[in-house]
Amino acid sequence: MENFARDAVEFLPILMHGVALTIVVTLGSLALSTLLGLVWALMRVSGIAPLSWTSAAIINLIRGIPIIVLLFYLYFVMPDLGVTLSALQAAIIGLGIAYSAYQAENFRAGIEAIDKGQIEAAQAIGMGWGLTMRRVVLPQAVRIVLPPYGNVMIMMLKDSSQASTITVAELALQGKLIASSTFKNTSVFTLVALMYLTMSIPLILLVRHFEKRAGHR
Amino acid sequence: MIELRDVRKRFGNHEVLKGITASVTKGEVVCIIGPSGSGKSTILRCINGLESYDAGDITIEGTPVDRNAASIVAIRTRVSMVFQRFNLFPHRTALENVIEGPVFVKKEPRSQAIERGRALLAQVGLADKADAHPTQLSGGQQQRVAIARALAMQPKAILFDEPTSALDPELVGEVLSVMRKLAEAGMTMVVVTHEMGFAREVADRVLFIDGGVIVEQGPARDVLNQPQHARTQDFLRRVLHPM
Numbered sequence: 001m002e003n004f005a006r007d008a009v010e011f012l013p014i015l016m017h018g019v020a021l022t023i024v025v026t027l028g029s030l031a032l033s034t035l036l037g038l039v040w041a042l043m044r045v046s047g048i049a050p051l052s053w054t055s056a057a058i059i060n061l062i063r064g065i066p067i068i069v070l071l072f073y074l075y076f077v078m079p080d081l082g083v084t085l086s087a088l089q090a091a092i093i094g095l096g097i098a099y100s101a102y103q104a105e106n107f108r109a110g111i112e113a114i115d116k117g118q119i120e121a122a123q124a125i126g127m128g129w130g131l132t133m134r135r136v137v138l139p140q141a142v143r144i145v146l147p148p149y150g151n152v153m154i155m156m157l158k159d160s161s162q163a164s165t166i167t168v169a170e171l172a173l174q175g176k177l178i179a180s181s182t183f184k185n186t187s188v189f190t191l192v193a194l195m196y197l198t199m200s201i202p203l204i205l206l207v208r209h210f211e212k213r214a215g216h217r
Numbered sequence: 218m219i220e221l222r223d224v225r226k227r228f229g230n231h232e233v234l235k236g237i238t239a240s241v242t243k244g245e246v247v248c249i250i251g252p253s254g255s256g257k258s259t260i261l262r263c264i265n266g267l268e269s270y271d272a273g274d275i276t277i278e279g280t281p282v283d284r285n286a287a288s289i290v291a292i293r294t295r296v297s298m299v300f301q302r303f304n305l306f307p308h309r310t311a312l313e314n315v316i317e318g319p320v321f322v323k324k325e326p327r328s329q330a331i332e333r334g335r336a337l338l339a340q341v342g343l344a345d346k347a348d349a350h351p352t353q354l355s356g357g358q359q360q361r362v363a364i365a366r367a368l369a370m371q372p373k374a375i376l377f378d379e380p381t382s383a384l385d386p387e388l389v390g391e392v393l394s395v396m397r398k399l400a401e402a403g404m405t406m407v408v409v410t411h412e413m414g415f416a417r418e419v420a421d422r423v424l425f426i427d428g429g430v431i432v433e434q435g436p437a438r439d440v441l442n443q444p445q446h447a448r449t450q451d452f453l454r455r456v457l458h459p460m
Contacts, residue, residue, distance in 0.1 A: 120267055121304035125318030125370055126293040135321055139308050 007187035011178055018174030019195060025091050025160040025170055030153060032096025037103025042133065044108050055104070062101040067162050070094045075166040091163035099156055106148045110141035150207025154200050161196075171195060218243050218373060218405060219264060219296070224273035226259055233259050235429035236273070241374070246406045248416040248437065251426035252452060257409040258301075260426070261376045264407070265296045278373070294322060297367035301379040303359040305351040311338060311362045312347040315369045323370070330369070337365040341395050357388030361395055374405035381412055413456060417441050425449045 043055035062070075074090040085093065114137050122132040164173035175192035179185050219241040226234040233256045241247050249257045262268035264275060266284035275282040277292050305314050315334040319325040338347055341361040351359050360380055367375050377396065381389040393415050400406055400419045410416060416423055420437040425444070433440055433449045444450045 115304075117300060117302055117304040118306065120298075121300065121306070123267060124265060124293055124298040124300075125366065126290045126322040127318075128290065131321055135317065136306055140306075143308075 004187050004190070007184055008191055011188060011191060014178060015171060015174050015191060015195060018169060018171035019199070021088070021163075021168060021170040022157070022160050022172075022199070024088070025095065025163050025168060026153075026157045028092035029095035029099060029160070030156055032092060033099035033103045033152075033156070036096065036100035037107055040100060040104035041107035041111060044104065045111050046129070059101045059104055062097060065098075067095065067098045067159060068165055070098050071162060071166050087163070087166050087168045090166055091160070091168045094166075095156065095159060095163070099152060099159075102152055103149075106145055106152065107141070110145035111137055113144050114140050146210045147207060150203065150210070153203050153207070157199055157203065158196060218278050219407070220274070220276045221260070221264070222274045224260070224263060224270050224275060226256075226263060226268065226270045233429050234263070234270070237426075237429075237431060238273075239424060239431060239434070241405060241407055243373075243405055244403045245421045246400045246404075246408065246419055247422045247424060248420035249407065249409045249424045249426060250411070250413070250416060250452075250456075251424075251432075255426045256429045257426050258378050261298070261378050261407060261409055264376060265293050265298055267298070290322070294318070294370050295373045296376060297370050297372040297374075298376045298378065299360070299363050299367050299380050301382050303351070303356070303363045303383070305359055305363055305366070307351050310348050310350055311343060311354065311365075314351070314362055315366045318366065318370050334365070334369060337368050338362070340368075341365045342391070355388060356384045357391045360384065360392045364392075364395055364399075368399075374407065375399070377406060377408040377410070379409050379411065381410070411456065413441060413453070425452065427452070 040055045040059055043051040044059075046052060071090060071094040074085055074094045075087060078085060078090075111133075118136055118140065119132055122136040127135065160170060161172035163170055164176065167173075169177070171192055175188050179188040182188070221237050221239045224234055224237040225232065237256075237260060239247075249260065251257050259268060263270045264277070264282065266282050266289045269284050277296055280288055280292060282292055283289065305311075306317065309317065312331065312334050315337055316327070316330040319330040319333070320327055335344065335347060338344055341364055343358060343361055343365070346354060346358060346362070351362070354362065364375075364380075380396070381392050384392065389412070393412060396406070396408070396415070397419050408415075408420070417437055422434065423437045423440040424434045425432050425440060425446070425448075427448050433444060433446045440449065441453065444453055
């Protein structure tokens with residue numbers, strides 16, 4: 001225990017650099033996946049067949065490819081096609097795209113759970129599709145979507161560790177580097193696990209807060 | 218102002234409307250009665266384009282109703298609708314429900330819409346409920362907010378789709394009395410209803426629909442008191458004397 005404390009004091013500053021990158025990767029890919037997911041979901045429920053099919057095809061394509069392969073593709077293959085991305089950019093884009101499929105399915109479920117009468121009421125006061133979505137459907141869908149969205153946030157935080165496979169020195173990779181140079185596997189990986197856990201807890205609380213607030217309406 | 222000519226509509230193999238021809242003039246109150254599944258609601262839903270129709274013509278003040286045309290927005294702002302299940306927006310207050318259309322569809326200045334919205338809520342007896350959310354209101358209060366929401370569009374006509382059918386019996390009266398006042402003020406109304414008392418007292422004309430056709434129509438007293446057709450007689454007997 002004393003050793004662990006000593007190791008913690010020694011390694012924490014280095015690991016904190018990893019934490020910073022973990023947060024950047026998570027927030028970046030969360031934003032991208034939310035945006036893309038919303039686009040896929042809206043295409044899917046648009047009622048316009050070509051858009052709906054395209055969206056379904058994209059979602060299935062993304063779902064069928066492992067995140068790690070997507071990351072390799074962006075980081076190692078894209079340069080051959082003339083697009084060079086930094087490791088961080090590739091990580092954010094790769095995770096963002098990978099998770100957009102899950103976000104889209106979540107958003108679609110939320111949108112489709114809204115009572116048809118709501119859409120008719122919106123139409124009956126002259127709202128078009130865009131206005132109906134923006135003013136009536138999406139604000140209500142948010143309440144349904146938030147709990148699973150929170151779970152996606154937590155999964156993305158943990159899956160940001162996959163960015164280590166394309167040399168992004170986030171928390172997991174920092175830990176691995178320290179462990180392989182000091183052989184203090186137990187201390188280092190216990191610290192790493194605790195730090196991921198520490199970051200997850202505020203997210204869990206945040207989601208619970210959202211749920212409570214939405215439940216009041 | 219509302220004209221239907223030989224309107225036909227089928228859902229799959231089932232023909233719901235088998236040629237409906239009818240008209241509603243300005244200021245008229247028309248009640249549509251008939252058994253469940255006879256196509257009453259479908260007629261209303263076709264009039265403001267919530268439902269498409271397969272053949273025939275529907276026009277509102279001369280404008281054809283086509284739910285896929287850009288003109289449908291203008292039609293819906295002229296012909297409002299009140300639903301059986303109220304369909305208030307649960308994430309907005311009563312006042313916000315009322316001003317939603319004026320502010321976001323008709324682009325009225327918000328302050329002006331709020332002022333008129335409050336007046337409309339007062340008109341339906343809910344001045345003190347402006348800031349309540351729909352879940353905090355009784356069914357009758359919700360339906361009155363829905364009527365205020367329909368009025369906020371300053372429509373030429375309002376379609377009522379069984380407005381009291383989802384209400385507890387003791388709440389029916391408050392909604393009917395608001396509708397009666399509207400009728401007295403000269404609003405053009407088409408009301409699908411099972412409230413025969415309301416039809417008798419308020420309607421100028423009654424249409425009896427069965428099996429997708431208008432079986433009988435005429436002044437409310439004639440149709441309700443001396444129905445000519447056996448189907449109308451049978452229906453009225455069952456509605457008025459259920460035991």
